[in-house]
Amino acid sequence: MSEHEDEQLVGEYPSLPKQKRSQQKRDALLESGRALFIEKGYEQTNAKEIASHAGVATGTFYRYFTDKRQLMMSLLEDQLEKLLPPEPNWTNVDPESFFATLLEQHYKRLNRLGLHRVLPELLLKDPQLAEVVAEARKKIHARILVSLKNAREQGIVWADLDLDTVSWSIMVLSDKIPEKLTECGNQADYSKLAKVICRLVFPPDVLKQLKLNKK
Amino acid sequence: MSEHEDEQLVGEYPSLPKQKRSQQKRDALLESGRALFIEKGYEQTNAKEIASHAGVATGTFYRYFTDKRQLMMSLLEDQLEKLLPPEPNWTNVDPESFFATLLEQHYKRLNRLGLHRVLPELLLKDPQLAEVVAEARKKIHARILVSLKNAREQGIVWADLDLDTVSWSIMVLSDKIPEKLTECGNQADYSKLAKVICRLVFPPDVLKQLKLNKK
Amino acid sequence: MSEHEDEQLVGEYPSLPKQKRSQQKRDALLESGRALFIEKGYEQTNAKEIASHAGVATGTFYRYFTDKRQLMMSLLEDQLEKLLPPEPNWTNVDPESFFATLLEQHYKRLNRLGLHRVLPELLLKDPQLAEVVAEARKKIHARILVSLKNAREQGIVWADLDLDTVSWSIMVLSDKIPEKLTECGNQADYSKLAKVICRLVFPPDVLKQLKLNKK
Amino acid sequence: MSEHEDEQLVGEYPSLPKQKRSQQKRDALLESGRALFIEKGYEQTNAKEIASHAGVATGTFYRYFTDKRQLMMSLLEDQLEKLLPPEPNWTNVDPESFFATLLEQHYKRLNRLGLHRVLPELLLKDPQLAEVVAEARKKIHARILVSLKNAREQGIVWADLDLDTVSWSIMVLSDKIPEKLTECGNQADYSKLAKVICRLVFPPDVLKQLKLNKK
DNA sequence: GATGAATGAGGATTCATTCAT
DNA sequence: GATGAATGAATCCTCATTCAT
CATH class of the missing domain: 1.10.357 (Tetracycline Repressor; domain 2)
Incomplete structure (x- = not known):
């Protein structure tokens, strides 16, 4: 496998959430990430906290995002163009x-x-x-x-x-x-x-x- | 030189370097800190790297600064007013x-x-x-x-x-x-x-x- | 079991182990701590050793105890009154x-x-x-x-x-x-x-x- | 050199102090060691502190004692029999x-x-x-x-x-x-x-x- | 799918000891 | 002899990530 396989903007999702519950969790994680990044800074926030703030388990975070960097990228993608x-x-x-x-x-x-x-x-x-x-x-x-x-x-x-x-x-x-x-x-x-x-x-x-x- | 001349904003240094060699090391650490902070970012730089970039041992870093935050503060103090x-x-x-x-x-x-x-x-x-x-x-x-x-x-x-x-x-x-x-x-x-x-x-x-x- | 049953003297545990496996690990750590403290002395024993003696990773130690002092306190609490x-x-x-x-x-x-x-x-x-x-x-x-x-x-x-x-x-x-x-x-x-x-x-x-x- | 070369009670002194000034320093170190051991505990006291409490440089400590253990031994030797x-x-x-x-x-x-x-x-x-x-x-x-x-x-x-x-x-x-x-x-x-x-x-x-x- | 306990590499910091001055 | 700056191995602890349940 190439080291560069996720050089599209956000990379592939570990799984493409198709179902409603999944989408809700993903959104909750995004929102929690946003809130915590703003509150405490990117570096000062870790995956565990984002997960627990979103009311899911740590492992679940990694189901939807490869790491917090990818979550960040998703946030940006979603929202930059609104500006x-x-x-x-x-x-x-x-x-x-x-x-x-x-x-x-x-x-x-x-x-x-x-x-x-x-x-x-x-x-x-x-x-x-x-x-x-x-x-x-x-x-x-x-x-x-x-x-x-x-x-x-x-x-x-x-x-x-x-x-x-x-x-x-x-x-x-x-x-x-x-x-x-x-x-x-x-x-x-x-x-x-x-x-x-x-x-x-x-x-x-x-x-x-x-x-x-x-x- | 007065012992108190730089006890302002940054707090006391772990040791106030009095000797020429010491001052040189301190300066080398400051310069290395600056260079690495710029090159890799503050968070991505650690004390060990700063020390080794400055050609001194890890412990020496802690002789002159309590942590990298203090080094950062010193950099700012030294230079902000030049702007x-x-x-x-x-x-x-x-x-x-x-x-x-x-x-x-x-x-x-x-x-x-x-x-x-x-x-x-x-x-x-x-x-x-x-x-x-x-x-x-x-x-x-x-x-x-x-x-x-x-x-x-x-x-x-x-x-x-x-x-x-x-x-x-x-x-x-x-x-x-x-x-x-x-x-x-x-x-x-x-x-x-x-x-x-x-x-x-x-x-x-x-x-x-x-x-x-x-x- | 109440969540508060051992929040006495020793303070809160980093995590209150609820599951059987966890309890086993916690006990293994306690026992290893006891054994090593006795064998080598408190000061001479570190968390890494306790963990590895108990067959778990260093990080696991810190899941159950904030530091070896707290482990010591737990040992004492458990056992002093038996005397x-x-x-x-x-x-x-x-x-x-x-x-x-x-x-x-x-x-x-x-x-x-x-x-x-x-x-x-x-x-x-x-x-x-x-x-x-x-x-x-x-x-x-x-x-x-x-x-x-x-x-x-x-x-x-x-x-x-x-x-x-x-x-x-x-x-x-x-x-x-x-x-x-x-x-x-x-x-x-x-x-x-x-x-x-x-x-x-x-x-x-x-x-x-x-x-x-x-x- | 044998690893056991200092198995006489206290080991050889790095130098046998013959002169008055030396003896004074050695005594000052012993006394400082005693005071600090009692005040803070043996483990919590380090050579640098003992030296500085005795008003000498760190290096001087090592002129008179190989380490704090030897200082401790000297203290005991001097005084146990008084009991x-x-x-x-x-x-x-x-x-x-x-x-x-x-x-x-x-x-x-x-x-x-x-x-x-x-x-x-x-x-x-x-x-x-x-x-x-x-x-x-x-x-x-x-x-x-x-x-x-x-x-x-x-x-x-x-x-x-x-x-x-x-x-x-x-x-x-x-x-x-x-x-x-x-x-x-x-x-x-x-x-x-x-x-x-x-x-x-x-x-x-x-x-x-x-x-x-x-x- | 979801969980959260477990992992262990890695960063921050200390300190016994050495050695150039 | 005396000094104290320098050394770097060793310690404490965190956290991104995995994986058995």
Whole structure:
């Protein structure tokens, strides 16, 4: 057998759960893994704990996952794509409100996943997983970039900024919201940050016009 | 040298090395710790490896540090403050070049430290250390904020943005440079990012004026 | 069986063994611990040895005991009270034979426990355990004292001796039998020591009378 | 070199200290060893601590002793023989006062040595040392036995007791004084125990006569 | 399928002893 | 002689993984 046999993203499941009870157990394990990874960190959580938190025996864990790394991968697979932002139609929205709402939603999703707290640790130790994450980030980045390019074609974004850099900046700032809220403490910062992001994208006069359009 | 000179934040060392050879060993251990933490991750590195990488016996490690956590703390203490940005005089510099240079320096420092790759992992598991880091970040944030406030008094920054949010954004974007360079691959992105940051701070006409002043 | 039945003095076990096989392993570990403590001394025995002597893996030891100290405590708990002497009815027994038999039994019990050889070492290093042992000794002392007091009320013991001191002396001499047999080598010394003890308790004429009563 | 080269009692000294400074250091080490053995137990004390308590470097310890075992042996050699009781002249003393005084002195010596607290631990792990101690005890036992035999020739001890057992009992009870004082707390128990011991030796009428002789 | 007891390699740490200064 | 830093074998304990029930 090749050492690389599980180089598809998540590897083969020890068994493909087809029945309802099985699926429930697998879900319980995923959820317990997520909760414990967030609470105590990836490294500090072991398979036994995940199993017992999910109300199953240690051995059962290994029926559904080869190890906690695979469970982690499944979590990521399930959820990373949920972070893709929607494609906005700039002429229909108030960009500041739009970004503020987006940031809040993004923050809530990040918080629900919670994984952003453990990811950095994992990326270092698990290059395969790092790739999965990088891929997801590239998608997000690309999605933002496309929006910006569309907007530029409409002549509504700064002409002198590198859109790739701008979209990357938006992504980074969005990702760091949880940290900002922790560091600065103010729960209503979304609109402030939304304003900052809008400045990166729209010249003030354009922004004013867009707001008027909306109303 | 006073016996108490480094009894601050990190607690007492198992032994305060007084002799030159000792200091060399301690330094070798610190450097090995740094290198291995960066290379393999904090969790994946153990005291034995650090010692052997530094060319000393396992026991010697414990002569100088109570455990690898303390070594980590020492690394941070030694180096976090080196990340403080200088206080700029906006009327004397071309802001874009200034930021580009700053970003490049910051990137090089981060890379030299390398610790940014292991920090996230640690912050989760070690609240005491998290505090040290948060403190350092607050200092950096504050330093940037002060610069911006001075600039605002000179009427040279956007009047409608929250400076706290702007300075936080600058810090976050700076910190993520290593990641950007990895993700996007382009080593000459500093000026692009510098432009983006300048847009957050200076209205375009002000910026043009500042550039002229410089010349 | 109640889950709480042995949560007394020794604290909770890492796991309360419920199954028969488990109980067997736990017992095997206890027995191995006892044997090795006696053979090599407490300090000289480690968990790995106890486990391998019991035919289980090191980790299994830690499933049943937090450390060897707890195993020691369990041994003591199980067995100290077995050393309590029976309450004699002086008018029904030949005191010399009674004591001789008692001494022999006590000796055999001590030998079976074997712990008397390691106890002194432990008492110094483990005050909690020292308390357990002191408590047991106090019970034994008290039991002897009660017997003597009853006998004195019947007017059959020396009137001029301090009964507390006498009962303490009996306890001490009994405890040292193993040492005496080692030092002096004579296995049939029980009756000699019994005579000595009888002299501490009964005036010769009373003793003669008691012997007659018996016959 | 033979593995048995130090089978004389204490082994060869790494160096025979002839000079005053050396002798002082050696004494300081012995005293520190004694103090720490008593305070923390033999096993719990290490060479480094003994050295530092004596105000010398670790290496110096090994100049004077091959290891802490040898230091222990030296302590015993120096002091065990001090425990030999004096030869009494029964016709000249009040036996009860004599024994009471003897017990008190013995107790004080034991306490000064303090070693009785660590001996049991050692005897088990170090048969060579056990022999040294057994030898010393035999001497003490013999000394008491001789006294008793002399007394018996004068017809002043019980005729029906085994003198060997009686002398052994006296030794054991004497050795346990520290424990009795701890267990029972009464510092003035010497005379009570002296009475008990006298009962083992002298018939009451003889004792009365001896007391009269004294006066 | 499910269980959870058992495994044992591996990490963290200590300390008796040596030896360069 | 004296020093104390350095050594590394040995110990304690954990936990990912297996497997008999």
